[in-house]
Amino acid sequence: MGMVNRKIQGHYSIPAVLDYYNTMQEQILDTVEGRELILAGDGRNDSPGHSAQYCTYTLVDMEKEDVVALLVVDKRETALKSTNMEKLAFERGIDGLLAKGCKVSEVVTDQHLQIGSLMKKKYQDITHSFDIWHVAKNLAKKINQAGQQKGHGALLVWSKDIVNHFWYCAQEAKGSTDRFIVSIF
Numbered sequence: 001m002g003m004v005n006r007k008i009q010g011h012y013s014i015p016a017v018l019d020y021y022n023t024m025q026e027q028i029l030d031t032v033e034g035r036e037l038i039l040a041g042d043g044r045n046d047s048p049g050h051s052a053q054y055c056t057y058t059l060v061d062m063e064k065e066d067v068v069a070l071l072v073v074d075k076r077e078t079a080l081k082s083t084n085m086e087k088l089a090f091e092r093g094i095d096g097l098l099a100k101g102c103k104v105s106e107v108v109t110d111q112h113l114q115i116g117s118l119m120k121k122k123y124q125d126i127t128h129s130f131d132i133w134h135v136a137k138n139l140a141k142k143i144n145q146a147g148q149q150k151g152h153g154a155l156l157v158w159s160k161d162i163v164n165h166f167w168y169c170a171q172e173a174k175g176s177t178d179r180f181i182v183s184i185f
Contacts, residue, residue, distance in 0.1 A: 025068075025069075028061075028064075028066045028067070028068055029068065029097075029100055029102065031064060031066070032061055032064070032066075032068065032102060033101070034103075035063075035103070036103045036104070036105035037061055037062075037063075037068070037097075037102055037103060037104045037105060037106075038061075038062040038063065038105060038106040038107075038108070039059045039060065039061060039062065039068065039097075039104060039106070039107050039108065040059070040060045040062055040107075040108045040109075040131065041057065041058065041059045041060070041090055041093065041107060041108070041109050041115075042057070042058060042109065042110055042131070043055050043056065043057040043058075043085070043086035043089055043090065043112075044056050044057075044058075045082065045085070045086075050082050050083060051082065052075065052082040052085065053074065053075050053082070054072055054073065054074055054075070054085075055072070055073045055082070055085035055086050055088075055089050056070070056071070056072050056089075057069075057070070057071045057072075057073070057086060057089030057090055057092075057093055058070050059090075059093045059094075059097070059107075062108070068097060068102070069093040069096060069097060071089040071092050071093050071096075072089070073085040073086075073088050073089040073092075083114075084114070086112055086114070086115065087112070087114035087115055087118060090109070090112075090115050090118070091118060091122075094107070094123065094126075104123075104126050105126065105127060106126065106127040106128075106129060107119065107123075107126055107127070107128055107129070108129045108130070108131050109128070109129075109130065109131060110130070110131055110134040111130055111134055111135065111138060115128075116128065132167070132170050135166075135170075136163055136166055136167055136170075139162070139163055139166055140159060140160075140163045143155050143156075143158075143159045143162055143163070144156065144159055147159060165184070166184070168183075169183040169184045
């Protein structure tokens with residue numbers, strides 16, 4: 001029975017889904033034509049840690065809130081290094097959009113080190129920003145780690161307030177680094 005299902009999927013279901021996806025992507029990309037894109041991107045692995053087999057990477061147009069690219073990378077494409085999957089998927093997504101004539105002005109991602117390095121080396125003309133949610137999450141994590149050290153327990157009491165102040169300053173800054181730095185202090 002399993003062999004029959006795979007043949008049906010391969011001949012009917014999968015081609016129909018791919019055709020629909022490609023049609024929708026063309027329609028979405030037609031709506032972004034002629035304007036500069038600000039994209040948000042993030043990857044998700046099929047399992048935590050270094051044992052992941054697949055990474056799904058999504059790039060979203062921040063203005064229209066449309067998914068403009070959805071990529072899946074298999075660990076076998078990265079010499080069996082699951083830590084390289086997110087970077088490869090990101091690179092394929094940006095390259096694919098640029099090849100289709102999209103004008104990407106800014107990309108907002110988490111603080112993935114390989115993507116940051118890639119942005120500096122390959123995509124210098126595109127502004128790279130960090131997603132404030134990920135920054136706040138990392139800040140809370142670091143404050144809590146520091147609070148675990150001897151003599152720094154007071155940080156644990158203030159952790160939530162510090163992160164809330166960070167969020168407030170980020171909101172008040174409205175994208176200006178200078179205003180953020182002034183308001184944080």
